[in-house]
Amino acid sequence: MWFRLMILAFVFNGLGDFGLRVLQEAGYASDYKSHYLLVWYLGGAIAVAAIALRIGGKITLVDLGIGLGLALCSVCGQMALGQALAQGIAGSVAYPVTKTGGVFLVAIVGAAIFRERVGPIGLAGILCGMTAVLLLSFE
Amino acid sequence: MTTGIVYLMLALFSFSLMGVLHKLGDRVRANPVWVAALTMGLACVIMAMWSATVAGFASVPRPVFWIALPFGLFAALAVWTFQGAVRHGRIATSWLLLNLSVAIPTGLSIGLYGESISRTKAAALALIMAAVILMWWDRTSEVPSNSRSDA
Numbered sequence: 001m002w003f004r005l006m007i008l009a010f011v012f013n014g015l016g017d018f019g020l021r022v023l024q025e026a027g028y029a030s031d032y033k034s035h036y037l038l039v040w041y042l043g044g045a046i047a048v049a050a051i052a053l054r055i056g057g058k059i060t061l062v063d064l065g066i067g068l069g070l071a072l073c074s075v076c077g078q079m080a081l082g083q084a085l086a087q088g089i090a091g092s093v094a095y096p097v098t099k100t101g102g103v104f105l106v107a108i109v110g111a112a113i114f115r116e117r118v119g120p121i122g123l124a125g126i127l128c129g130m131t132a133v134l135l136l137s138f139e
Numbered sequence: 140m141t142t143g144i145v146y147l148m149l150a151l152f153s154f155s156l157m158g159v160l161h162k163l164g165d166r167v168r169a170n171p172v173w174v175a176a177l178t179m180g181l182a183c184v185i186m187a188m189w190s191a192t193v194a195g196f197a198s199v200p201r202p203v204f205w206i207a208l209p210f211g212l213f214a215a216l217a218v219w220t221f222q223g224a225v226r227h228g229r230i231a232t233s234w235l236l237l238n239l240s241v242a243i244p245t246g247l248s249i250g251l252y253g254e255s256i257s258r259t260k261a262a263a264l265a266l267i268m269a270a271v272i273l274m275w276w277d278r279t280s281e282v283p284s285n286s287r288s289d290a
Contacts, residue, residue: 003275005224006236010271012217014243019210021244025252028203034190035199039207041183044215049176051219056172066164067177070157070218074178075185077153080146087143094147101151103238106158107231114162116229118277125273129235132266135259136241 016040037078099133161222162230171222179215232274242267 023029023036077098084094107126110116118126164174217237225233242264248254 002227016214043211045180071181129270
């Protein structure tokens with residue numbers, strides 16, 4: 001189940017990110033990124049809220065708290081990354097730090113707080129993945 | 140430059156906290172579909188407030204609107220499926236796999252826009268394939284203790 005859901009998340013997340021490349025190709029990326037993000041969030045919210053109203057049952061305070069936290073982190077992360085680039089931090093530094101640093105931090109928190117142990121094959125996968133993200137970030 | 144580093148650390152902390160919040164959401168049994176809807180909806184409200192107050196609201200050009208809408212749907216589906224997936228697996232490997240999805244826009248850019256494939260890019264894509272296979276192997280070779288039976 002984990003792998004099937006993760007492959008779906010992998011594909012959906014990749015497609016979600018591809019929109020910025022389409023925007024860039026259309027010539028709107030430099031001037032309308034915040035407008036794009038606003039509609040991007042809106043489109044996702046409307047579609048998934050429609051599904052949630054049919055199959056999701058009642059909203060709980062837990063859902064609201066986690067959703068609010070994720071929303072704040074998502075917007076804050078996007079804005080802070082944009083500001084870091086605007087302040088002169090090179091993309092070749094900013095992207096590897098946020099991508100691989102984030103994976104590394106989450107792995108540490110997973111082990112320290114959630115007591116998750118990763119086996120040697122999983123560790124090899126993490127190493128391969130972090131190297132790949134580093135290579136793509138420096139491209 | 141120092142201000143830039145502060146912003147960079149803020150971005151790093153924010154993105155990392157998202158991974159932690161997803162796992163926390165699983166532990167407190169948050170409903171994945173509502174988490175996705177609320178994440179996107181509340182982020183939209185925050186962006187609208189920011190646009191109206193700080194950036195100064197301007198109308199959204201029609202092409203921007205029609206590009207953003209479907210890709211936002213994909214992003215929301217990603218939040219939903221990911222929140223469902225962390226119930227069955229470790230956050231470290233799940234978060235990495237989600238970040239590896241950068242292979243999709245990279246591959247599509249090569250296929251649709253004719254971007255060149257450098258050696259570095261090809262090596263990175265091969266490593267992503269290897270990482271996905273290793274994580275699948277790791278997952279199938281372990282005792283399913285992380286999976287919750289009520290999921």
